[in-house]
Amino acid sequence: xxxxxxxxxxxxxxxxxxxxxxxxxxxxxxxxxxxxxxxxxxxxxxxxxxxxxxxxxxxxxxxxxxxxxxxxxxxxxxxxxxxxxxxxxxxxxxxxxxxxxxxxxxxxxxxxxxxxxxxxxxxxxxxxxxxxxxxxxxxxxxxxxxxxxxxxxxxxxxxxxxxxxxxxxxxxxxxxxxxxxxxxxxxxxxxxxxxxxxxxx
Amino acid sequence: xxxxxxxxxxxxxxxxxxxxxxxxxxxxxxxxxxxxxxxxxxxxxxxxxxxxxxxxxxxxxxxxxxxxxxxxxxxxxxxxxxxxxxxxxxxxxxxxxxxxxxxxxxxxxxxxxxxxxxxxxxxxxxxxxxxxxxxxxxxxxxxxxxxxxxxxxxxxxxxxxxxxxxxxxxxxxxxxxxxxxxxxxxxxxxxxxxxxxxxxxxxxxxxxxxxxxxxxxxxxxxxxxxxxxxxxxxxxxxxxxxxxxxxxxxxxxxxxxxxxxxxxxxxxxxxxxxxxxxxxxxxxxxxxxxxxxxxxxxxxxxxxxxxxxxxxxxxxxxxxxxxxxxxxxxxxxxxxxxxxxxxxxxxxxxxxxxxxxxxxxxxxxxxxxxxxxxxxxxxxxxxxxxxxxxxxxxxxxxxxxxxxxxxxxxxxxxxxxxxxxxxxxxxxxxxxxxxxxxxxxxxxxxxxxxxxxxxxxxxxxxxxxxxxxxxxxxxxxxxxxxxxxxxxxxxxxxxxxxxxxxxxxxxxxxxxxxxxxxxxxxxxxxxxxxxxxxxxxxxxxxxxxxxxxxxxxxxxxxxxxxxxxxxxxxxxxxxxxxxxxxxxxxxxxxxxxxxxxxxxxxxxxxxxxxxxxxxxxxxxxxxxxxxxxxxxxxxxxxxxxxxxxxxxxxxxxxxxxxxxxxxxxxxxxxxxxxxxxxxxxxxxxxxxxxxxxxxxxxxxxxxxxxxxxxxxxxxxxxxxxxxxxxxxxxxxxxxxxxxxxxxxxxx
Numbered sequence: 001x002x003x004x005x006x007x008x009x010x011x012x013x014x015x016x017x018x019x020x021x022x023x024x025x026x027x028x029x030x031x032x033x034x035x036x037x038x039x040x041x042x043x044x045x046x047x048x049x050x051x052x053x054x055x056x057x058x059x060x061x062x063x064x065x066x067x068x069x070x071x072x073x074x075x076x077x078x079x080x081x082x083x084x085x086x087x088x089x090x091x092x093x094x095x096x097x098x099x100x101x102x103x104x105x106x107x108x109x110x111x112x113x114x115x116x117x118x119x120x121x122x123x124x125x126x127x128x129x130x131x132x133x134x135x136x137x138x139x140x141x142x143x144x145x146x147x148x149x150x151x152x153x154x155x156x157x158x159x160x161x162x163x164x165x166x167x168x169x170x171x172x173x174x175x176x177x178x179x180x181x182x183x184x185x186x187x188x189x190x191x192x193x194x195x196x197x198x199x200x201x
Numbered sequence: 202x203x204x205x206x207x208x209x210x211x212x213x214x215x216x217x218x219x220x221x222x223x224x225x226x227x228x229x230x231x232x233x234x235x236x237x238x239x240x241x242x243x244x245x246x247x248x249x250x251x252x253x254x255x256x257x258x259x260x261x262x263x264x265x266x267x268x269x270x271x272x273x274x275x276x277x278x279x280x281x282x283x284x285x286x287x288x289x290x291x292x293x294x295x296x297x298x299x300x301x302x303x304x305x306x307x308x309x310x311x312x313x314x315x316x317x318x319x320x321x322x323x324x325x326x327x328x329x330x331x332x333x334x335x336x337x338x339x340x341x342x343x344x345x346x347x348x349x350x351x352x353x354x355x356x357x358x359x360x361x362x363x364x365x366x367x368x369x370x371x372x373x374x375x376x377x378x379x380x381x382x383x384x385x386x387x388x389x390x391x392x393x394x395x396x397x398x399x400x401x402x403x404x405x406x407x408x409x410x411x412x413x414x415x416x417x418x419x420x421x422x423x424x425x426x427x428x429x430x431x432x433x434x435x436x437x438x439x440x441x442x443x444x445x446x447x448x449x450x451x452x453x454x455x456x457x458x459x460x461x462x463x464x465x466x467x468x469x470x471x472x473x474x475x476x477x478x479x480x481x482x483x484x485x486x487x488x489x490x491x492x493x494x495x496x497x498x499x500x501x502x503x504x505x506x507x508x509x510x511x512x513x514x515x516x517x518x519x520x521x522x523x524x525x526x527x528x529x530x531x532x533x534x535x536x537x538x539x540x541x542x543x544x545x546x547x548x549x550x551x552x553x554x555x556x557x558x559x560x561x562x563x564x565x566x567x568x569x570x571x572x573x574x575x576x577x578x579x580x581x582x583x584x585x586x587x588x589x590x591x592x593x594x595x596x597x598x599x600x601x602x603x604x605x606x607x608x609x610x611x612x613x614x615x616x617x618x619x620x621x622x623x624x625x626x627x628x629x630x631x632x633x634x635x636x637x638x639x640x641x642x643x644x645x646x647x648x649x650x651x652x653x654x655x656x657x658x659x660x661x662x663x664x665x666x667x668x669x670x671x672x673x674x675x676x677x678x679x680x681x682x683x684x685x686x687x688x689x690x691x692x693x694x695x696x697x698x699x700x701x702x703x704x705x706x707x708x709x710x711x712x713x714x715x716x717x718x719x720x721x722x723x724x725x726x727x728x729x730x731x732x733x734x735x736x737x738x739x740x741x742x743x744x745x746x747x748x749x750x751x752x753x754x755x756x757x758x759x760x761x762x763x764x765x766x767x768x769x770x771x772x773x774x775x776x777x778x779x780x781x782x783x784x785x786x787x788x789x790x791x792x793x794x795x796x797x798x799x800x801x802x803x804x805x806x807x808x809x810x811x812x813x814x815x816x817x818x819x820x821x822x823x824x825x826x827x828x829x830x831x832x833x834x835x836x837x838x839x840x841x842x843x844x845x846x847x848x849x850x851x852x853x854x855x856x857x858x859x860x861x862x863x864x865x866x867x868x869x870x871x872x873x874x875x876x877x878x879x880x881x882x883x884x885x886x887x888x889x890x891x892x893x894x895x896x897x898x899x900x901x902x903x904x905x906x907x908x909x910x911x912x913x914x915x916x917x918x919x920x921x922x923x924x925x926x927x928x929x930x931x932x933x934x935x936x937x938x939x940x941x942x943x944x945x946x947x948x
Contacts, residue, residue, distance in 0.1 A: 011399055013386045013417050015838055020255040020850045024238050030849030046862060046894045047428050051420035139242050142249045142395040191863075191894050192873070197853045 215700025268710020326562025462795020
């Protein structure tokens with residue numbers, strides 16, 4: 001079984017309630033680490049424009065590059081539900097190793113501002129999962145644009161579309177997310193992309 | 202409730218803030234500290250909280266919360282204070298109140314309350330009760346939020362906008378929605394708003410957005426975006442009327458049956474009155490909207506039924522902005538879209554019939570304000586007299602009992618009144634200001650002028666949760682607690698939800714509730730019988746006989762009670778269905794396209810039919826040579842006005858910036874993220890530029906609520922747009938926050 005997300009891009013209004021709900025639940029301070037980021041893709045030229053938001057998180061890939069890259073085996077993929085978890089005690093820390101962040105196509109591994117920060121990221125709210133609850137972001141979405149659960153169930157419910165504006169599907173990693181994409185029939189040119197919270201350089 | 206032990210408890214409560222909404226918070230509390238926030242996860246529809254509610258614990262436990270009463274020790278505005286006791290603070294305020302009243306009269310004391318901290322019990326009305334007993338005070342009149350819309354609805358429909366709006370779910374019956382200066386994704390207003398927006402999206406209802414910005418709501422819903430120059434909306438609407446009249450698309454039988462004055466509006470539109478037909482070509486030159494677009498929109502609106510022209514508050518927050526909502530109401534009448542499901546009147550929160558007891562502040566002893574009673578009524582007070590009738594027991598209508606008088610100050614003119622007093626034509630010289638959770642300096646027009654006014658006063662009091670830019674000017678600052686630290690009740694601004702705002706933790710530091718502060722001040726002034734009831738007795742009385750609440754204990758434990766109205770509320774349904782039995786509350790009993798009340802005000806800039814009146818600081822103003830950009834000041838998702846601006850989780854989401862179009866930026870050598878200087882004769886700021894295709898060229902946007910933070914040269918580094926706005930109210934009373942010319946240059 002593989003857990004994953006569904007994101008209805010047609011409904012996301014970029015309110016970022018999911019971002020802050022996640023930070024609150026996992027007690028992640030303001031700073032470089034954020035398990036969720038929303039990127040906003042602006043397309044077209046005035047006045048013919050369109051805007052597409054994308055939910056960015058760890059997508060608990062079927063073939064996670066981070067697991068393969070970690071030199072100390074701190075990142076593992078759970079057999080029972082495919083959730084990719086990190087053992088922060090084992091992680092070497094930002095000062096010594098940066099491999100997971102470099103190989104992840106989705107910028108999922110996060111490091112705080114503290115010295116030699118250990119990697120942290122979305123772990124599908126394991127504590128909530130144990131109580132049969134969905135990840136905190138799902139219930140935080142004021143547009144009800146998010147869902148989470150076994151990816152096969154999500155595909156059955158919402159379809160198996162794996163492409164959307166602002167997302168690049170990695171054949172190699174096989175991310176566990178499906179979309180209701182917001183289409184741009186006119187094929188407008190991307191004018192800018194805004195990521196929030198901003199990534200530190 | 203607030204046991205200081207290690208077991209975690211969850212306190213369910215309702216966040217009601219100045220957004221007007223009321224949403225469910227489930228606060229995890231451990232050892233007297235809020236550790237996590239959840240929201241409604243119960244039966245649908247769920248009242249899920251917004252991003253600010255998600256950051257609620259960083260607000261309550263913010264290290265900068267005011268913990269002790271403070272006395273100013275440095276110059277006003279510098280921010281130097283020392284800790285004093287509650288006893289000393291209240292004693293100082295009481296003795297200054299008495300001194301100033303005895304020396305200058307009660308009218309020299311201004312009470313300025315606002316919505317920084319609101320509940321059924323805890324609100325600015327409590328200090329009103331204290332000051333009235335002392336002999337009265339000068340009150341303020343109007344709302345800075347939507348005075349133009351309020352005025353327009355009173356004139357046109359005979360009720361204020363909070364009684365003139367259908368519930369948002371009635372939009373689901375629309376075949377066409379025209380959002381005109383309305384961005385509900387951000388302004389929300391209503392805990393159902395986002396659910397209804399999602400339903401509109403899923404239903405595939407056609408949506409057109411008329412707005413200088415490609416807003417978040419346009420991005421969600423709009424099939425078409427029509428950018429328009431700020432301040433010109435009534436011109437485009439007149440041209441739409443021109444199309445309807447000349448093509449005979451208007452609903453003449455609806456107009457005959459339900460309105461007065463259409464013939465006069467027709468004469469204006471066709472140019473019979475002034476020789477200028479309000480053609481689409483005429484409007485194109487003013488609005489920047491192509492004539493063909495205006496023609497198509499007019500035809501589509503007139504021939505699609507039902508259709509909702511949703512006129513927001515923002516375009517009326519401008520010079521002569523009242524014309525905008527009046528013109529929108531006229532178009533809605535011309536298309537027969539009033540009083541029917543899927544039609545529109547205006548947009549506003551607040552349609553749910555309340556069955557709670559009155560605001561305690563409305564029933565407490567003391568009578569009416571002697572300063573107001575002694576003054577003649579204002580000429581246009583007829584509008585507010587009807588307000589008092591319509592809203593008794595719902596809001597702090599006590600502030601206007603009997604209608605506003607010549608003693609009342611327009612909220613936008615308080616600084617001018619303080620600076621000029623009697624010599625400037627005001628009825629008093631003002632010496633003292635008592636502010637209750639209002640960040641006046643930041644949130645009202647012309648920040649630098651307000652700073653001048655604050656420096657001129659003899660004594661200033663601020664009840665606040667944080668050291669706001671305004672509180673820095675106070676002589677005494679009283680630390681006010683938050684909704685997490687006391688008990689109260691709310692229905693938002695009138696929603697089908699009863700919220701028990703439950704105490705979750707003890708008050709931070711020595712902060713107190715507004716109720717406790719008013720009690721303490723009353724005691725110092727010798728009003729020993731001010732305490733009529735305890736907090737809990739008031740709670741029980743407010744809930745009283747409410748049929749929707751089984752009993753007080755269950756209500757408190759559950760934290761909220763949802764009420765399901767049997768159907769959507771359609772404003773004026775009865776008046777349209779059976780006009781002989783149900784009159785509008787206007788003098789004529791009909792929808793007043795022509796208003797005799799307005800005609801009697803005899804102001805050439807306030808015509809009795811809706812007209813396009815060119816605003817001050819329009820692009821034709823000679824000032825536009827120096828300041829060629831039109832500034833608009835908008836609501837912002839990560840703040841409720843100026844509240845939450847200092848919350849780390851919210852602040853990191855986006856920097857405060859001035860949004861400008863790519864072409865305006867490149868003409869000035871500005872790149873995205875560059876620091877830029879935004880300025881006019883009233884003030885200047887240096888903030889980053891956000892460069893985008895999502896805004897009309899020639900228009901710049903700065904979201905309101907960022908903290909005024911002047912450097913040593915007086916240049917605001919916080920990005921408070923009111924350093925640039927003008928403190929002259931529109932003739933209908935509106936704060937013209939969206940009428941200001943500015944220039945932007947690379948800093």
